[in-house]
Amino acid sequence: MEAQAITQRKRSAWLLLASTPLVLFVTYYVSFMTHEYGHSFAAWILDIKPSPWPIHWGSNSIANILFLDEVDEHVDYDTAMASGKNLAVAVVAVSGIAVNALLYLVFRLVAPLWRTSTRRLVAYATFWLLCMEVGNFYCYVPIRVAAPSTS
Numbered sequence: 001m002e003a004q005a006i007t008q009r010k011r012s013a014w015l016l017l018a019s020t021p022l023v024l025f026v027t028y029y030v031s032f033m034t035h036e037y038g039h040s041f042a043a044w045i046l047d048i049k050p051s052p053w054p055i056h057w058g059s060n061s062i063a064n065i066l067f068l069d070e071v072d073e074h075v076d077y078d079t080a081m082a083s084g085k086n087l088a089v090a091v092v093a094v095s096g097i098a099v100n101a102l103l104y105l106v107f108r109l110v111a112p113l114w115r116t117s118t119r120r121l122v123a124y125a126t127f128w129l130l131c132m133e134v135g136n137f138y139c140y141v142p143i144r145v146a147a148p149s150t151s
């Protein structure tokens with residue numbers, strides 16, 4: 001009986017390993033798109049954008065499909081700034097990372113639930129989603145704020 005349990009655990013570990021590329025792809029997309037729609041919905045709520053749904057998807061290149069390099073929230077910041085909506089623009093700019101931080105906290109607070117879950121794939125995907133949320137924060141705060149401007 002114990003040998004069967006060990007075999008089952010090894011099989012489960014291999015299945016998780018095999019699922020890693022798909023899990024990384026899906027969690028990256030979830031984290032990235034909630035970030036972009038965070039900007040978009042904030043712009044819509046603050047009357048900078050007429051609808052929250054249209055975002056700029058970019059080209060259909062392999063790099064863009066895999067890494068979403070050209071995707072953005074499709075908010076016209078220059079027009080909003082010119083019309084004097086400076087505070088609203090600042091809120092929209094911060095809202096993407098705020099959504100990531102909120103999702104991180106929500107999933108982190110329910111961590112005891114997913115960590116003890118018998119569904120290992122759920123726990124594994126949640127772990128990687130948390131990593132993606134932290135990665136978005138890291139890309140925004142230390143990298144964009146501290147990096148020298150290229151323009």
